[in-house]
Amino acid sequence: MKPLFVVVFLKELRETLRDRRALSLLLLFVLMYPVMVGGILSQQISRATATAKEGIELTVIGARQAPTLMAQLKQKNVNVTEAPPMPEERITALLRSQKTAAVLRLTDSYGGDYRAMRPARLELWYDSATDNGRKVRDIEEVLRAYGNTIAGARLLAHGVSPATLFPVQVQRYDTGTSASRSASVIGTMLGMFFIPAFFFALSPAVDSTAGERERRSMEVLLAQPARTIDLVAGKWFAASAVALAGLVLELCVAHGVLKWLPLEEIGMSWRLTWADLALICLVSVSLPLFAAGLEIALAINAKTFKEAQTTASFAIMIPIVPVIVVPMLDLTTQLWMYVVPLLSHQTLLRELAKGQAVGALPFLLTFGSSLLAALLCIAFTTWRMRSERYMMGV
The missing domain is CATH 3.40.1710.10 (abc type-2 transporter like domain)
Incomplete structure (x- = not known):
């Protein structure tokens, strides 16, 4: 007999895959950010080479x-x-x-x-x-x-x-590699590859909580002889699975685009290997878990699908702020950056793209910080759903 959370997971995943709107959103964000970054870099390459050609x-x-x-x-x-x-x-x-x-x-x-x-x-x-x-x-x-x-x-x-x-002759020696230069220039764009994880999980997370409340099916689900944690875990894993699939596909597309572009024309290169990308994807498993957990925790407090979607859309801007602000400050890489979800993934990818030797601790912190935040969100959601008075009164 299957565990109850697996039954809920399969049920929510089937409903998500039937939703064309969710699948269209998934495809849109899988292609949008890699194409956007590729277009910006391609324009820079065209401008740099146009002078020599024309x-x-x-x-x-x-x-x-x-x-x-x-x-x-x-x-x-x-x-x-x-x-x-x-x-x-x-x-x-x-x-x-x-x-x-x-x-x-x-x-x-x-x-x-x-x-x-x-x-x-x-x-x-x-x-x-x-x-x-x-x-x-x-x-x-x-x-x-x-x-x-x-x-x-x-x-x-x-x-x-x-x-x-010329009484003084200055000789300049640049020790920066093309990989480090490219990582520094593209560094502000790398966070874009992880932001869509929150959008991938948004539709299934909101539909399985506020959507069910609006359709009056939440009461039926709560009346079943099942533990609250099983219900929450099933919904959480379903939304996380969709977000993880979208994130992995997007990272693969982005990696292919950056490999294909002739970055050498502007003194840069993209030396990240497919093995490095696989490691990034493995560490990033906790990010979709956090994204889905955060959105479920927010949506459980809303009465309608629209209200939950609006609330979650504004709230997910909070983890995006460090990804935009920190690169603008031009700070050196520090250990605390690997503790902030989303920023940690951006920092780790940038360091690997530079060809820097990254120890095991940054990988553990990157994975653990998002996982801890996800577990806190799920604990909050479980605590809320255990109160029938609260669930019926919201």
Whole structure:
């Protein structure tokens, strides 16, 4: 004979699988966050590679005064378009149209100042409100290199070594790997992969509690010769199973998307293996348990399905807050982060993506913190359901 909580679990799971709305929500969140993150990163990759493929569009006023500079710009994949003198209003309109990344204007006195070895003024016009910041920086780098070349040639002409201009030489060594850079950049997005666990469990958790109360079937269920813990456990495991299935599918889709993207184009990589992902999924089993337990504990106090859904939707924003706020503070990874549900899963995934050696304690804390919170929620729900006066009076 099957244990009673298994009978309740199978009954609730069958009803959930018959609910097309719940299954549609499951499919939506399985695909939504991985596709969203993939789209954002794909756009960054496109922007980074577009400059190298298409070149940088630069409009130059008075280009004939500096033929050497124009040649150097063209060597650096800058497409120079000569233009006649124009007022400031027209330059502003040209930049707003985004037909050119910047406008370089050589003053009328440029040639005379250059020959007299006085500072020859170049005006670089750009619109910081557009997404051409990277292109403008590349143009400025060419102009800076051009100025250094002229200064070095003039010093040599006077018998002075150009090294005099650089009394200190700084050599930079970046020890960060592409995996650590990608984990730092994508770190704020990793929490999105675990948030849907709460949405996966929402519909079955609310329907099996407030939904049954609204349909007047809760009284019949409570009248059965069954322990309260068996009834609660069956509903809890059913909602948790749906959330776990959705979370595992979503993590697999997200991992596949990040593996497929050419992150190397922007100096990043995704080195998480399928074995690491399986370990993450195993540790994340407690998160759907917590999500389902929290939503059942909240829904048991509502009279209608709509009221319970509204209450649970607002309440689940509480564990989401640390996932958003903590990465913005740019804190170093600390042990307490593995004690906060949802934040612990995000932190663990980020550290594994960096290629860091993670000991057993973070895994245990990540699993145990969510499990403890889930058990507290289920204990509260069981205590509430044992009171027939409360259940009938809500």
